[in-house]
Amino acid sequence: MTSQKSLLLVHAHPDDETIGTGATMAKYLAEGARVTLVTCTAGEMGEILVPELAHLAADRDDALGEHRKGEIADAMAALKAPDGSEVDHRWLGGFGTYRDSGMTWSEDRTHAQPDPDARENAFWYADLNEAADHLVTIIREVRPQVLVTYDEFGNYGHPDHIQAHRVATYAAHLAAVPTYKKELGEAHEIDRIFWTAIAESWIREGLRAARAAGDEDALGGMDPEGPLPMATPDVDIAAAIDGTAYADQKVAAMRSYPTQMNMEEGMFAMTNSLGTTAWSHEHFRIAKGRLETDPDGGISPDLFAGL
Numbered sequence: 001m002t003s004q005k006s007l008l009l010v011h012a013h014p015d016d017e018t019i020g021t022g023a024t025m026a027k028y029l030a031e032g033a034r035v036t037l038v039t040c041t042a043g044e045m046g047e048i049l050v051p052e053l054a055h056l057a058a059d060r061d062d063a064l065g066e067h068r069k070g071e072i073a074d075a076m077a078a079l080k081a082p083d084g085s086e087v088d089h090r091w092l093g094g095f096g097t098y099r100d101s102g103m104t105w106s107e108d109r110t111h112a113q114p115d116p117d118a119r120e121n122a123f124w125y126a127d128l129n130e131a132a133d134h135l136v137t138i139i140r141e142v143r144p145q146v147l148v149t150y151d152e153f154g155n156y157g158h159p160d161h162i163q164a165h166r167v168a169t170y171a172a173h174l175a176a177v178p179t180y181k182k183e184l185g186e187a188h189e190i191d192r193i194f195w196t197a198i199a200e201s202w203i204r205e206g207l208r209a210a211r212a213a214g215d216e217d218a219l220g221g222m223d224p225e226g227p228l229p230m231a232t233p234d235v236d237i238a239a240a241i242d243g244t245a246y247a248d249q250k251v252a253a254m255r256s257y258p259t260q261m262n263m264e265e266g267m268f269a270m271t272n273s274l275g276t277t278a279w280s281h282e283h284f285r286i287a288k289g290r291l292e293t294d295p296d297g298g299i300s301p302d303l304f305a306g307l
């Protein structure tokens with residue numbers, strides 16, 4: 001029996017892992033855990049912020065997926081541990097199996113839907129059982145105690161994020177059933193499942209600090225005192241990773257995605273006014289298992305606490 005901690009993260013597109021969980025990945029890697037990242041699509045339908053690379057777009061050369069493959073490799077290099085350990089990065093079903101579904105809003109703007117130009121192999125249209133089986137194989141191989149993915153709304157409604165949630169949730173269940181497809185490996189039950197989140201207090205404080213430092217565009221110009229649809233009430237947060245020691249690595253990883261994030265100006269440029277600690281804390285809701293907290297019902301600083 002090995003007692004090594006094993007953390008599995010399931011994300012939709014290259015960059016999601018870094019924005020939402022980059023510090024968490026760097027921290028557990030540095031602490032000697034096995035960290036496995038499964039990316040479900042290559043983000044082929046994403047916008048391209050670098051004008052010279054605009055030709056990579058899906059409606060032109062359709063080569064953004066290949067390019068983002070390079071970006072995520074750079075990001076993983078930025079997150080590596082001092083001893084050289086790296087994230088074990090996999091593509092769900094192998095690179096190119098599932099394509100980015102794109103995202104448009106419904107006419108009444110109540111929900112997001114796949115791009116009308118989404119291809120047949122768009123992740124949104126994936127056979128759920130088939131997609132889950134790819135992940136069951138990985139779960140049974142790397143045997144994580146902790147799984148991190150999105151909530152049922154994919155945190156902000158993107159079809160690929162919703163699908164990532166569905167696939168991760170279904171696969172976690174199937175992987176634990178001893179009689180389910182034994183050829184995919186020995187059954188494994190994941191102790192805890194977390195959903196990524198952004199704590200309301202953290203985002204409000206960050207926005208206030210950015211404004212005080214003269215940055216009005218932080219996170220798309222959201223009002224620190226106004227409604228924050230993407231924030232999670234603090235009372236629903238189970239764990240918070242203080243990644244201050246890993247914030248430089250996380251920001252370096254974010255800088256590995258120039259096609260997706262402009263770190264110099266606009267919504268992601270909070271490092272200009274706040275430094276890398278603008279991105280240092282990452283929050284989680286608990287979706288399966290129990291987490292030891294202090295008697296006041298506080299927030300756990302460790303996803304593996306008590307395991």
Ligand SMILES: [Zn+2]
Nearest residue numbers: 012013016158
């Ligand atoms: Zn995404």
